[in-house]
Amino acid sequence: MADAVDITWQDHGAVGRVARVTMHFSGRLNIVNTPALESFIPAMKGLSGEADLRAVVLRGADEAAFIGGADIKEMVGLDRDSAEEFISRLHTACSMLRDMPVPVIADIRGFCLGAGLEVAAACDLRVAAEYSVFGMPEVHVGIPSVIEAALLPGLIGWGRTRELLFTGRRIGATEAASWGLIERAAPADAVEGIVSEWLDGILRAGRRAIRLQKRLIRQWEDKPLGEAIKLGIACFRDAYTTDEPAIFMRRFLDRKKS
Numbered sequence: 001m002a003d004a005v006d007i008t009w010q011d012h013g014a015v016g017r018v019a020r021v022t023m024h025f026s027g028r029l030n031i032v033n034t035p036a037l038e039s040f041i042p043a044m045k046g047l048s049g050e051a052d053l054r055a056v057v058l059r060g061a062d063e064a065a066f067i068g069g070a071d072i073k074e075m076v077g078l079d080r081d082s083a084e085e086f087i088s089r090l091h092t093a094c095s096m097l098r099d100m101p102v103p104v105i106a107d108i109r110g111f112c113l114g115a116g117l118e119v120a121a122a123c124d125l126r127v128a129a130e131y132s133v134f135g136m137p138e139v140h141v142g143i144p145s146v147i148e149a150a151l152l153p154g155l156i157g158w159g160r161t162r163e164l165l166f167t168g169r170r171i172g173a174t175e176a177a178s179w180g181l182i183e184r185a186a187p188a189d190a191v192e193g194i195v196s197e198w199l200d201g202i203l204r205a206g207r208r209a210i211r212l213q214k215r216l217i218r219q220w221e222d223k224p225l226g227e228a229i230k231l232g233i234a235c236f237r238d239a240y241t242t243d244e245p246a247i248f249m250r251r252f253l254d255r256k257k258s
Helices: 033-047 080-098 115-122 147-167 173-179 188-203 207-239 244-257
Strands: 007-010 017-023 054-061 065-067 106-107 111-113 125-129 131-133 184-185
Touching: 007 033, 017 033, 033 054, 033 080, 054 065, 054 188, 065 106, 065 115, 080 115, 080 147, 111 115, 111 188, 115 147, 125 188, 131 173, 131 184, 147 173, 147 184, 147 207, 173 184, 184 188, 207 244
Parallel strands: 017 054, 054 106, 065 111, 106 125, 111 131, 125 184
Antiparallel strands: 007 017
């Protein structure tokens, strides 16, 4: 999937440049799989080394989904070892965003589920079109929500995190904003204006100050989360000790075919 990531640049002269990253993943709902991650991770690593980079704006390829989740057709065939490899690769993708030396803005339109919400949570600022839908449905396909789901309590609190992770309930953008899951919800035609407003503030700030601030915030976040990530990976791996993931995922896939 060589074309999974498209990067365009907005040049702001001496102030620097903004990278617009569009994710072209699998299917109508922009499902993330191993080929997509193998394209996304090096692309983000390349961006992080750009000296004149001031901000990154991340969005899905169309209006239907930011990321609709991880690829169940791939996950149904995992075992303990390949499960750990898969989820570790997804965590690496999220870490590339958290470790980006400049702010990353998530421009969310449509479905933002599972892996998509983890990617969004790994961004620094989130704005969503009002029709967008958020959720963590992993338990309904026999696996726990892990890795950057550990960021959710810091955004929405433990109770709401439990509600999303235990029930798989989906919420709209307005409710997501009221929870603090995203910073803003707006009509679709107003989302770009909010992104531009944020970019204007970032571009007006000191280049080094923004990078120092981003690094500091990342350090603040990581102190309690490092062990949580490791435990999440082990938990995901251990879910594949039994046939439950395969049973639930095959049931899901069979239902989709009918």
